Amino acid sequence: MTQGAIGVETLHMTMRFGAFTALDDCSIHIKPGSFHALLGENGAGKSTLVKCMMGFYPATSGEMLVDRKEARIDDPKAAHALGLGMVYQHFTLVPSLTVAENLVISREDAPSVIDWRAERAALRTFMEKMPFRVPLDRPVSALAAGEKQKLEILKQLYLGRRFLILDEPTSVLTPDEADEVLGHVRKLCADGAISVLMITHKFREVTAYADEVSVLRRGKLVGSGKVSDLSHADMAAMMMGDATLATAAERTGDAGAPILQLQQARAKDRSGLKDIEITNLTVHAGEIVGIAGISGNGQMELMEVLTGQRPLEGGTIRVKGAPYGATRQEAQTHSVRYLPEEPLQNACAPRMSVAENIAFRNFDGAGFWLSPRKMRDHANDLVAAFKVKTASINSPMQSLSGGNVQRAVLARELSGAVDLLIISNPCFGLDFSAVSEIRARIMTARNSNTAVLLMSEDLDEIMELADRVMVMSEGRIAYDTPIAQADIATIGHHMGGHA
């Protein structure tokens, strides 16, 4: 079905949005059959580049060569016709349909009346030629994340695509699954079936699987070369430029008294069909407990239980020995603070101003009347102290970039004494410098004797920050180990539920 890999080249690609240049004179060359990694921080222009290549955006200037011929790509359909395909960060499969049905409906020429017998036979022959398979009659909802990602790639091959753009394809996979999927992709490239351009943040994946790498920074191509010639430090230096990272504070002091204690805490999960149950979880003062796990294993529900959004069906939650129900009063008495993931959606009112959002935690300190002057001064102080970049403190929160939203929320939640900090995926979608700054602040809080519960899907983050690592799987704590004995492979197996 595929006639082999094709090469793609962009020449002086530039994309402007109004006065803002998202992509500046970017020329990259992906050779036929190569596995090319595209590195860059958030906002560096990676997605703008691939969206221009796929015809989602009309580039302001610049050209594209597909298979060494000049190509005009005005819309995704034109890109598909030339054999270009894209696999998105999140799945684009219909969960209630089977694998076979998903494949057939993805075709642009899918007939109005489908001859399933013939289609199934064709699909079986197609699958037999593939280096990896997914069971055709299984509904997609019953597939594990790794299998879904394999199916996304198979779908592109089935559609006859010869050049694939993968947008952070492993962000929802366990390390084992990621290795398997990328291994297959690499083999497809080596066999000359496809060429691949993969957007990623993970150096490990670049080194292990890619042949070549291009690095974008602020819309410009700042470096490219063979992966074998570059070290992680070289790549990081290219991504970062001259920006300096806030260095993580040293870990000082030992764990103190228990602050947060969960015992036999039970709650319904999102579907309402299964329970999550935390038999025993204790976080001490001056300690970071990291909970690793693939998304959808009950972390979100646990966060909701701790923030009072989901009722407890049984068991107890105690903070400093007292029963805790997450009311505003209790949170204030015990100095409990929360940093939910995706702060704009979970911790802010997007249309309210930065100053108002910063006032969420203490606006009611002075009784019935609001004090706008105090709110403004407080916001000005915190915006300066936490280096929140905003046009004005009166700008709506949603006009800020992701990193600055997170800084504003950190400013709100980390000012004053904090005894217990409950965090979920604090660095989702943030750029390098914001990430290291935010991690440094979490470490500083720990060192000043705050008890920290950190739920994260980013294993590296947990390995960097945690004193104790737990793995959550199927709504339970499946594994618990001090950081000194933590080992990525073992943790990975527990995440996948295979241990």
Added chain:
Amino acid sequence: MTDQTASTPLVTPSPNGFLGMLARRSEAVILPLAALLVGFAVFSIFLLLQGKSPTEFFALTYRAGFGTAFSWQNTLSRTAPLLFAALCVALPARLGLVVIGGEGAIVLGGVAAGAMGALLAQSSGLIAVPMMVASAMIVGGLWIGSVGALRYYRGVNETIASLLMAYIAIALMNHLVEGPLRDPASLNKPSTAPLADNLRVGDIPGWEVHWGLAFAVLCCVLAWVLIEKTTWGFAARIAGGNMRAAQVQGLPVGRLIVGFTALGGALAGLAGYFEVTAVHGAANASLATGYGYTGILIAFLARHNPLAIIPVAILLAGFEASSGLIQRRMDLPDATTLVLQGFVFISILMSDTLYGRFKVFAPERWRSA
């Protein structure tokens, strides 16, 4: 701990200056105004299709609604219930709830006031009037407050619930005024017993408009103060801006929702009280004239700002006041005003997607060099 005593502002309060602020504020005025004009334009096409003249329509509306002292009086008398009805939409809207059943609270508030007035006909006004006001507000508050409670504690859609409960309220009113509460003397139009003169509400001296208008305007101002200047209002805006964020902050979201819906309902009940005591003199089917529904349009046009509700309500009251004259002069059916309201409403709802789209309104554009 950040030291709050260092008082030198590190960021200037408004780097975009006066023009920037003006640009940001004017968006909330210009867009609804433009939407209103678009609604008028579409309505004009509707008139032209029927061979009627839009110019004549708007000229007549102006004359009948705002042209003379008499027409102003007519318009302002209709404004009072519209203000209350609009508040019943705007207050829950600050919590992100779309409550469209204010009509039910108006109707039942009116019945409660009428029934209480009949019951206390023998007592002095000093006792009866507060009791009538309280009963109207309590009934209205319970009616719409229960919509909020159903929403928060049971997940019932508040829009549908409030609309359906308005029908129940009207049916209840019909049942009560035709049954248990009926004054045997009311033959053609079943009503509660007529109110004693000392229980009726008179006109504002020198205005020939009843006191309901003054109270309604006062309530708009108080509602604005509640929302903009108090911690309760701020908490409600947080919950309306993002329910989840409010929960994470431990705010009592359930109490806020029930409280604000109940307050809105209580105000709508007050509209019923004034309709009964100042206009009709008894509770009867005339209570259900659609003020509650026009109030929805007013609140949306005013972007749920209680102060903006005042001029918008006057405008819409003018259209309602002129519908009689339009009917007679232009030979158009009564429902024409509803068609106009419908077009304006659709246009207003569509304009909501345009906020932030126009660069003229961006404060940064007006940054002084």
